[in-house]
Amino acid sequence: MTGTGSTTPGVIRPMRNRDSEFFWEGTAAGELRVQRCNGCGALRFPPGPSCPQCHSFDQSYVVAAGTGTVFSYVVHRHPPVPGKELPIVLALIDLDEGVRMVGEVADVSAEEIAIGMRLRVDFHRIDDDLTLPTWRKA
Ligand SMILES: [Zn+2]
DSSP states (O other), X not given: OOSTTOOOTTOXXXXXXXXXXXHHHHHHTTOOEXXXXXXXXXXXXXXOSSOTTTOOOOEEEEEOOSEEEEEEEEEEOSSOOTTOOSOEEEEEEEETTSOEEEEEXXXXXXXXXXXXXXXXXXXXXXXXXXXXXXXXXX
């Protein structure tokens, strides 16, 4: 590790913009935040500028419980990913709040991962600028 404020080389960094900044501020604070429409109350992921249900631009967020169920998954064995050991287990996770997000599952092997498995979010701090949500067996 180098000095504060530096970014870790070799890590694929997610896109950040005005719509998703609250999400990344949340992971840095240990919160899994889900965008909420103030017009109709719908939750949505990924975040966007307007509500697909009612087209309102008025939005806030809720802090999710951080638990969910595997809807589907892939095991990435190839090609190599910078900064990662393969295989990587990636899951589509249905949060208990009703939105679906993709996430990396840690400490669950390619043989063990299963649809319907209960997961709990954890936060992996990469550096000052990036904390990634990772998922573990609940
Ligand atoms: Zn809405």
